Amino acid sequence: MKNITLLGATGSIGLQTIDVIKEHPEQFNLYAIAFGKNVDKATEIIEAFKPKKVVVQDEQTRRELSIHTDQLTILVGKEGMEEVSADPETDVLVNAVMGSVGLGATLTAIKHKKQIAIANKETLVTAGHLVMEAAKHYGVDLLPVDSEHSAIFQSLNGESRKDINKIILTASGGSFRDKTREQLKGVTVADALNHPNWSMGAKITIDSATMMNKGLEVIEAHWLFDIPYDKIEVIQHKESIIHSMVEYADKSIIAQLGTPDMRVPIQYALTYPNRLPLSASKSLDLVELSTLHFAKMDMDRFPCLAFAYHAGEKGGSLPTVLNAANEAAVDLFLREKITFLEIEDVIEQAMTSHKIIENPDLDTINAIDAETRKKLYEKY
Secondary structure (H helix, E strand, O other): OEEEEEEOOOOHHHHHHHHHHHHOOOOEEEEEEEOOOOHHHHHHHHHHHOOOEEEEOOHHHHHHHHHHOOOOEEEEHHHHHHHHHHOOOOOEEEEOOOOHHHHHHHHHHHHOOOEEEEOOHHHHHHHHHHHHHHHHHHOOOEEEOOHHHHHHHHHHOOOOHHHEEEEEEEEOOOOOOOOOOHHHOOOOHHHHOOOOOOOOOHHHHHHHHHOHHHHHHHHHHHHHHOOOHHHEEEEEOOOOOEEEEEEEOOOOEEEEEOOOOOHHHHHHHHHOOOOOOOOOOOOOOHHHHOOOOOEEOOOOOOHHHHHHHHHHHHOOOHHHHHHHHHHHHHHHHHOOOOOOOHHHHHHHHHHHOOOOOOOOOHHHHHHHHHHHHHHHHHHO
């Protein structure tokens, strides 16, 4: 029995993680959860699974939750997430929070040698050098939950890393994949949130529409698999059936395929190196599917992807600025303070005005992250 501590429990990945735990009660116990402000959904989870500890975003949410339950340890904020991540009873940390807020918990879990299933890509984008250095020092593996990185991880099983020719990340293209730049003028928040393949949270769905999500995944792949950026390729694949691929020195390509269902990579991260049945997931019928489509990724059409490659290659503190500016820009768009196309402008301006700091420590990263957001919110 593995004790699972789940950060981001009421989000899309969190709820699908709970589906996996629910299907295998003999394998997993939900020991602790962290969530933002969705008290109603969190209360349902608490009543169903009886976790020992709960972390909430702020004091107001703690007071609201305590009305529903008084026999529960309720912690608050980043410090609370770090406490449950270090808890001796935690066997596996599933980090599914959105944004750089998940960084401290990941580093804490690494130091306490927890098994980590990571769906919080911003942690590696913001501070990949610190996270991977700590993981190596403490002998901890980061097991990817993103469908693309799980596919790469599975395609690398049993193979030598020195034989990798390139990694190929597949991208659905998001909500606006068939629209021109001109047609993007005036699109609404509702339009952007209508993803054709995946059911995801608001932030990641907007990132998919701008292609920033894929850009963040490029940086994440660089750190997870120790691969240079010129060996990471992104191609458009509308069906989201091939989740990603690895090409080897002999030009053989190994790919992982499956229906678009995040519960599959989530469960694999929890059970690795073993596999369990997943009755809720649908089998892939290749005959019924019949055809798969692929297209070259147009960097002019999706400049956010180009921004991410540039930030990753420059390194230092620039990926921190990229991520912070993107999080702020997406939030501004969701609150209708800026237009969809202005997301790109906000990110580019923040990156252009930043003076790169090489090898930033954690305090520097946090300071740059906060300052980037502050400037943007003051401006818009």
